[in-house]
Amino acid sequence: MKKIVILLALLLCTTPVFAATTSNIAKETEIQTRIDSVAVKLLNHNKITKRIIFTYDKKEKKKALSTDKALTKRQVIIYDGLYQHIQTDDELAAMLAREIATAMKSYDGSFGGWIDSAQVALGSKKFETVSDKRAVDYLVNAGYNPLAVIIFINKTCPQKRHDTFSRHNLTSKRLARVYEYITYKYPQYLENNEYINNEYYQNFLLTSVENRKKLAEKIKAKATKDIDYE
Amino acid sequence: MNKLFATFLSLAFLTLPTYGIEMAPIPEVEAIETEEMVTEEVKDLPYNFESTYKVPIKLGIITPITTKGETLYEGQVLQFKVLQDTYCKRKTFLKKGTIINGRIETLISTGMNGFPAEIIISNFEIPGAKPSQLVDTYTKKGQNRCYIVYPIKWALTIIPFVGSLTNLIKGGHAKIKAKDEIVIYYYPEWK
Structure with a gap:
């Protein structure tokens, strides 16, 4: 009798595991569908x-020494650690659009894009x-708000001390360049700014005062030279 | 032992089909929903790429440009002229010499290790064609010197630090000359 009770208890224990797995699969399917739809x-x-x-x-994130599959296989991998920062479809589109741009570079150039891919990686x-x-x-072409790129980068990329010997730009520089790009090419998004009441956007405005001041001076002087952002 | 086996079997019979019944309808419902969603989306899609009929439009720049000297900027409007009469379904679509505007989308400056500069032009304004009917991204690169730089770098690696000097070699500037032929495509049957 004891054995029967133990067996019954064991079998009952498997049910929540199965339910949890089903729920996880459904959640992952939902995320994958959302990603595919926006992409x-x-x-x-x-x-x-x-x-x-x-x-x-x-x-959580890519392994340190693994290759970028956007360049090698034209397969964009969205890691959960990054996906957790995504709230709106605009932000998801911002994340995916960056990867699309990288993957597109791998199609250019000699040897089936191999050389260009290596250059992008290096x-x-x-x-x-x-x-x-x-x-x-x-x-912009897909009807999303480009300011989401600023929000996505502001949320996800840490601020290093310097970028002189780094393979990555300082995040503040990237943000300032994106802001400048939008200012010149798509000023309508800043004039009718839907993100003005967005806390993340306001945080960007707060942390980019000096860089935006430099941009204002460039616009005033009608200069074309690249700004040395901080 | 027999009791144990019988219990296990009966439990298995009782529980497994239940899972089966619970699981089976889910994909069906999802499949129906997905089908409906897809049908709904297809109706509302602002594009339809079914047609393969395309008209090449050959353009030449009026004023040659180069990435050298930082005179170009992103968003800058450039003027192009149509190089030859263009026909669409046996009717003249564009006459030779027609002036057309295009816009610099992105500029990539030259970089170390022989990385070339690049000019990406798009948003051509073709009279009688909607932007959605054009595949109109044109890219012009400068000389890619990495073919020289990397072999030299690797050959010099045996002498400490010398190989790194090749980092200083920059790629070529991108130039669009008047004689360069720019081909963009017009798909008249696209939405």
């Missing part, structure tokens, strides 16, 4: 004639800015 909208509205796929990964500082700017264009 395909970006691809179609921008008339991107190359194939790129998008995969949600439960892992010179990531330069192409980081390019991806940010292209992401803004992709968002």
